[in-house]
Amino acid sequence: xxxxxxxxxxxxxxxxxxxxxxxxxxxxxxxxxxxxxxxxxxxxxxxxxxxxxxxxxxxxxxxxxxxxxxxxxxxxxxxxxxxxxxxxxxxxxxxxxxxxxxxxxxxxxxxxxxxxxxxxxxxxxxxxxxxxxxxxxxxxxxxxxxx
Numbered sequence: 001x002x003x004x005x006x007x008x009x010x011x012x013x014x015x016x017x018x019x020x021x022x023x024x025x026x027x028x029x030x031x032x033x034x035x036x037x038x039x040x041x042x043x044x045x046x047x048x049x050x051x052x053x054x055x056x057x058x059x060x061x062x063x064x065x066x067x068x069x070x071x072x073x074x075x076x077x078x079x080x081x082x083x084x085x086x087x088x089x090x091x092x093x094x095x096x097x098x099x100x101x102x103x104x105x106x107x108x109x110x111x112x113x114x115x116x117x118x119x120x121x122x123x124x125x126x127x128x129x130x131x132x133x134x135x136x137x138x139x140x141x142x143x144x145x146x147x
Contacts, residue, residue: 075125109135
C-alpha cells in the first residue's frame, strides 16, 4: 500500500484577521503577500583564544529581517479606511493558511499601521500593512478552540 505525501501547499486561502479580545475575529483585508512568520536566532559569538575558528550559540530569535512585518494588499478607499480605523492599537492577529486552516494558523499580538504605496504606469494601487509584533509568532495545527 502506497502512502501519498504532500509535496507542497499553495498560498491560496491565506487570510489575515484581527481581534480585540482574541475570541471574535474579523478579516482585516484581503492580502496579496505576507512576510516571513519568524526568523533565525541572533548568533552570539563564543570564540575564545584557544579556538582556530569562530564559534556561536543561538540568542534571541529574530521576528524577521525587517523591523516590522509587511503585508501587501490592493488599495481601495474602503479597505484602506477599514484598516486605518484599526491601526495604532494593540490587537490579536492570526493568519489562517489554507481552506478551513488546513495548513495551520499563525497567531501573535501587535499593532499595525497602513500606508499607500508608490504607483506606476499600467499598475494597480497597493497599500502596505506594517505590523509591529509584541509577542512571539506561534504556528499551530488548527485554530484555537475559542476562535
